[in-house]
C-alpha cells in the first residue's frame with residue numbers, strides 16, 4: 674500500500690511508461706519487466722504513459738497550476754517528513770501520497786506533475802488533514818487547483834473521474850437539491866462498490882429507522898423554490914461552473930442548458 678511504500682523509504686518509482694509502482698509485499702514486476710495485470714499497486718494502464726504528450730504541453734498544465742493565486746500560499750517547500758502521508762486517509766487505501774504531490778510541485782517535476790494530474794489527484798478525499806504540515810504546505814489545496822485545471826482543460830482523468838456523477842450534477846443543477854435516496858442504485862453508482870447495493874436493497878428499512886417524518890419517503894428530499902433555483906443557476910453560469918461541466922461532459926451541459934434556458938425564459942430573464 675502507498676503508506677507502506679512511503680514508510681519504507683520512498684520505494685515508489687516511476688516506470689518508463691509512467692506507471693507508479695508500489696513494492697510492499699514484493700515486486701509487482703513479473704521479473705522480466707512485464708507488468709502483472711490487475712495488481713492493485715498499479716495505476717489505471719488506460720491513463721498511464723503519456724509519452725505521446727509533448728513536454729511543452731505538460732509544462733503548460735504545470736504553469737496553469739503554479740500561476741493560480743492560491744498556489745504560493747499552498748507550497749513553501751518540503752521537508753519530506755511524511756507527516757502529511759501519515760494523516761492522509763487516501764494514502765491508506767490507494768497508491769497515493771500528498772508528499773509526492775508537494776515534492777513534484779516543489780521540484781518542478783513537470784512530467785511527474787502531469788502524471789499525477791492524470792492519475793493521483795482523484796484519489797484525494799479533500800479532507801485537508803494534510804494541512805498539519807510543519808512547513809505550512811497545503812497538499813490538498815494544491816490538488817484542488819490541479820483538479821480545477823484538469824477540468825478546465827478537459828483532461829481524460831477529469832472526464833473519467835466525474836463520469837459517474839453526471840446524474841448528481843444534473844439533479845442538483847436542475848432541481849437545486851441533492852440526490853434523493855431512491856437514486857442510490859448500483860448501476861448509477863458503480864464506484865461505490867457493494868455499499869450502494871446494500872443501501873438500495875434495504876432502503877425502505879433504513880428510511881423507517883430515521884426519525885424525521887420527511888425522511889420516511891424515498892421519492893423526495895426537499896423543495897427548492899423556483900426563484901432560488903434560478904439564482905443558483907445564474908451563479909453557476911456567471912462563475913464558470915457551467916463551462917467546467919461542458920469541458921468534461923458536453924451532453925450533460927447541453928441537456929442542462931436546454932432545461933434551464935426554458936425556465937429562464939418562463940421567468941422573463943434575458944441573458
Ligand code: SF4
Pocket residue numbers: 757760761762763764770771796797798799800801802803804812813814816
Ligand atoms: S486533503 Fe487529500 S491529500 Fe490531504 S490528507 Fe486529505 S485526502 Fe490526503
Ligand code: SF4
Pocket residue numbers: 750751752753754755756757758771772775805806807808809810812
Ligand atoms: S508534511 Fe509537509 S513537509 Fe512533510 S512531507 Fe508533507 S508536504 Fe512535505
